[in-house]
Amino acid sequence: MIQVEHVVKWIQLTHQKIVATKDKLTELDQAIGDGDHGINLARGLDAAIQNLSPDESKEDLGEVFQKIGMALIAKVGGASGALYGSAFVHMAKVCKGKKLISLAELAQVIEAGAMGIKARGRAEVGDKTMLDIWQPLADYLNEHIEKVSWEKVQQFLFEQMEKTKELVAKKGRAAFLESRSIGHLDPGAVSSTYLFIALCETLDRGE
Amino acid sequence: MKKLINHPDYVVQEMIEGMALAHPQIIRKLNDTNILVRTDLNNAKVALVSGGGSGHEPAHGGFVGTGMLDAAVAGEVFTSPTPDQILEAIKAVDRGKGVLLIIKNYSGDVMNFEMAMELAEAEGILVEKVVVDDDVAVKNSTYTVGRRGIAGTIFVHKIAGALAEQGASLDEVKQIADRVILQTKSMGMALSSCIIPAVGKPGFELPEDEMEMGMGIHGEPGIERKKVVSADEVASVLVSHLQKEMPLAANDRVAVMVNGLGATPMMELYIVSRKVSQLLQESKIQVHRTFVGEYMTSLEMAGCSVTFLKLDNVLAELLDQPAQTIAW
Numbered sequence: 001m002i003q004v005e006h007v008v009k010w011i012q013l014t015h016q017k018i019v020a021t022k023d024k025l026t027e028l029d030q031a032i033g034d035g036d037h038g039i040n041l042a043r044g045l046d047a048a049i050q051n052l053s054p055d056e057s058k059e060d061l062g063e064v065f066q067k068i069g070m071a072l073i074a075k076v077g078g079a080s081g082a083l084y085g086s087a088f089v090h091m092a093k094v095c096k097g098k099k100l101i102s103l104a105e106l107a108q109v110i111e112a113g114a115m116g117i118k119a120r121g122r123a124e125v126g127d128k129t130m131l132d133i134w135q136p137l138a139d140y141l142n143e144h145i146e147k148v149s150w151e152k153v154q155q156f157l158f159e160q161m162e163k164t165k166e167l168v169a170k171k172g173r174a175a176f177l178e179s180r181s182i183g184h185l186d187p188g189a190v191s192s193t194y195l196f197i198a199l200c201e202t203l204d205r206g207e
Numbered sequence: 208m209k210k211l212i213n214h215p216d217y218v219v220q221e222m223i224e225g226m227a228l229a230h231p232q233i234i235r236k237l238n239d240t241n242i243l244v245r246t247d248l249n250n251a252k253v254a255l256v257s258g259g260g261s262g263h264e265p266a267h268g269g270f271v272g273t274g275m276l277d278a279a280v281a282g283e284v285f286t287s288p289t290p291d292q293i294l295e296a297i298k299a300v301d302r303g304k305g306v307l308l309i310i311k312n313y314s315g316d317v318m319n320f321e322m323a324m325e326l327a328e329a330e331g332i333l334v335e336k337v338v339v340d341d342d343v344a345v346k347n348s349t350y351t352v353g354r355r356g357i358a359g360t361i362f363v364h365k366i367a368g369a370l371a372e373q374g375a376s377l378d379e380v381k382q383i384a385d386r387v388i389l390q391t392k393s394m395g396m397a398l399s400s401c402i403i404p405a406v407g408k409p410g411f412e413l414p415e416d417e418m419e420m421g422m423g424i425h426g427e428p429g430i431e432r433k434k435v436v437s438a439d440e441v442a443s444v445l446v447s448h449l450q451k452e453m454p455l456a457a458n459d460r461v462a463v464m465v466n467g468l469g470a471t472p473m474m475e476l477y478i479v480s481r482k483v484s485q486l487l488q489e490s491k492i493q494v495h496r497t498f499v500g501e502y503m504t505s506l507e508m509a510g511c512s513v514t515f516l517k518l519d520n521v522l523a524e525l526l527d528q529p530a531q532t533i534a535w
Contacts, residue, residue, distance in 0.1 A: 026406060034285045034425045035406050073322070078260075078286040079315035082322060120318055172314045175352045176345055176427045 003100040004056045006202055007064050011052075013198040015045040018191060029187040032174040037080060037187040044076030044084070060099050065092035065109075079172055080188055083117050083130060090116030103148060107141035114138050127170035128181065130188035136160045137196055150204040154197055161185065161193040208407045215404035219261045219281055226268050230533050233272045241281040241288070242296045243268040247531075248277070253371040253380045254300040257309040257364060258293065259316050260285040262403070263424060266503045269534030270361060275368035276309075276532075284403050284506070285425045287315035293323030297332060305333035305377030307384065309363055311356025312340040335377055337384040339363055341393040341514065343452040344421025344429045355423050358466040358503040359391035359514045362526070365535065369528035387522065392453045394445045395512030397422040397468060398435065401505050420444060424468070424505040424512075438475065442482035445513040453517060457491035462526055464514040465497070469504035471511055476500065479511055495523050502534065 018025070018041050025038030048071035053059055059067075069088030073081055094112045095101060101109065114134035123129045125136070140156055141148065162185070169181035172188075212218050219241050226243060227236035234243045241261075257267045258280030267279035277300035282288035297306050306327070310320045317338060324334045341359030367384040375383075398418050400409035410426040413419060418436075421429025430448075455461065465480040467473070480499045487494050495518050503512070518526070 030406075030410055034427075035403060035410050036283070036286055039405050040283065040286060074289045074291045077282050077289050077315070077319070079313075079318055081289060082287075082315065082318035086322075120322075121314065171352060173423075173425065173427055176355065176423065178346075180428065 001100045001102060002106055002203065004059055004061060004064050007061065008052055008056055010199050010202040011045060011048055011068060013202055014195050015042065015049060017194040017198055018042045018045055021194065025187055025191060028185055028190055032169065032177055032181050032184045033187055034173060036078070037191065040076045040078055041080060041084075041191055044072045044081060047071045047075035060097055061095035061101060062092045062097060065089070065095055079121070080191070083121050083188070086116040086120040087113035087134065088116075103141070104145045107138055107145060110134060110141065111138035121171055123171045126167060128164050128167035128174065128186045128189070129171050130186070130192040132164050132167070132186065133157065133160055133189050133192035133196065150200040154200050157193045157196050157200075161189055164189040208402050208404070210402070210404060212404055215407070218404050219283060222261065222264070223268065223281055226533065233531060233533060234268065237295060237299055240292055240295055242278055242292060242299065243271050243281070244278040244296070244299050245272050245276070247273050248300060248302070250372070251302045251304060252374055253304045253377045254278070254302060254306045255309060255364065255368055255371055255380070256280065256293070256296050256300060256306055257360070258282070258288050258296070259311050259313070260287055260425070262401075262506045263503050265501065265534035266361065267364075270364045270532050272530060272532035272535075274372050274528055274530030274532070275364050275535060284405065287313065287319045290319050290322035290326060293320055294326045297323060297327045297334065298330070301332050305335065307367060307371070307377060307380050308334060308336040309360065309367065309384065310336055310338045311360055312338045312353055313355065314352055333377060335381045337363065337381060337388060339388050339391075341388070341391045342423065343392050343394050343448055344423070355427070357393050357395060357424050358464055358512045359393040359516065361464070361502045362391050362462065362514065362516045363387045365530065366522055366525045368530065369525040372528070383522075383525070387516065390453070390517040390522070391514060392449045393464075393512050393514040394448050395422055395424070395466075395468065395510060396420045396429070396441055396445065397426070397505075397508050397510035399470065399509040400426060401469065401508040403506070418510070421448075422510065424503060426505065426508070438478040439482045442479045442513070443486065446483055446486050449513065449515050453515065455490065455492050455515070455517065458493060460493040460495050460518045460523065461487070462495050462516040462518055462523075463487070463497045464502060464516075465499045466503055466512045466514065467501045468508040468510040468512070469501065470507045470509040473500070476511055479513070483513055496526065
């Protein structure tokens with residue numbers, strides 16, 4: 001089961017990972033974007049953590065996801081703020097009033113996040129965006145819900161991330177590069193991978 | 208990195224404060240935001256709100272004032288402003304006649320402005336949007352993000368702003384803005400890169416003897432990287448690309464903008480402008496007005512862009528209306 005304290009730990013761990021890899025994300029983004037993805041995301045995650053109530057027991061998952069989403073929308077900026085923010089706001093909707101969710105529900109929550117990204121960015125799977133992590137992960141969890149190995153999920157995430165290298169960017173500033181975007185990882189897919197690696201580590205420890 | 212700043216984290220805020228302190232007759236800063244609004248908000252008219260990432264000054268704050276924008280929202284450097292800030296701007300300038308958002312076509316800007324639009328509509332404010340995509344260096348495709356918005360955006364601010372000032376409805380102002388967008392084409396080129404203060408190093412490298420044709424205002428790639436050629440040749444290439452996209456016949460009338468990207472001396476801009484004027488003269492195209500200077504920059508990037516706006520009588524008359532802003 002997943003509850004509010006897991007989500008708080010998850011976001012804290014994500015923040016640590018993004019801060020630690022800020023320079024790498026910046027470099028990736030300089031190759032096909034404008035080089036500020038790591039900086040902006042670290043700032044937004046920090047704001048999201050500050051925003052969370054110190055007394056976790058008072059809030060349900062819906063409220064927590066909503067707070068995280070709004071902080072990301074307001075503090076990350078750019079396309080990634082709108083997309084991550086929309087993902088979390090959509091996740092909040094399916095968790096409304098729930099204090100805890102099952103693993104099967106988690107797959108639905110991530111699916112809802114993917115829907116949020118799709119709707120806001122008008123993106124499809126294969127456009128070389130963060131959606132190329134979110135949607136496959138939702139599908140993978142749906143298929144393996146009976147018995148999830150978090151180690152295998154991490155492996156799956158890294159494989160998906162690597163796959164974005166070969167894609168042609170269709171959205172965002174990277175799209176202006178057209179075929180020249182091939183050979184570069186998508187920075188949004190990389191940060192989403194770290195986000196979910198943090199989730200795997202949180203849940204692996206917690207169970 | 209050698210920059211005249213205090214701290215990379217405060218460049219946007221301190222710039223906005225500086226603009227407001229320097230020009231209190233024209234603009235003021237909304238408390239706790241990076242929004243500039245015009246001081247003269249008495250006229251009950253359609254309000255125009257634009258904005259985008261910072262680093263393109265004088266755009267967009269420099270075009271806030273009577274006859275142009277009502278508010279400009281500044282995001283972080285090269286990063287779209289956020290929906291909450293855009294919503295604040297909309298609320299600050301709405302006088303009940305509706306608000307037109309003028310957005311440059313970048314994924315981040317479009318998403319954030321659209322989110323703000325949804326929030327404003329939920330609060331009962333009438334909002335419309337136009338998306339500027341004047342950069343012909345990018346292929347136009349409905350399957351991807353399409354073309355970028357660059358210096359031609361300023362013509363949209365000017366003409367839509369003039370019509371709004373005359374008391375036109377939101378629909379009319381949106382329509383004229385769309386007409387300007389359709390008739391505005393731009394293309395740029397860069398001689399050197401630029402440094403985002405928080406990143407501290409150049410976004411890309413251009414060797415000493417190379418330039419990039421068609422480069423975007425955030426250093427996005429253009430059409431071709433090649434050895435540096437003369438100003439006349441650069442002007443000719445840019446004009447020929449613009450003409451290909453928007454064929455101009457003898458006696459057509461245009462407004463021309465030769466825009467510096469931040470580190471190009473006026474001397475060089477006028478040398479480019481000279482050739483552009485000559486080429487148009489040779490084709491017997493009437494130049495209604497030529498604007499030379501910095502309108503939409505890219506931090507300390509060296510280079511320029513050329514914009515053509517094809518005019519009719521209505522557009523020409525609105526273009527010539529007075530405006531009181533920092534940079535028009």
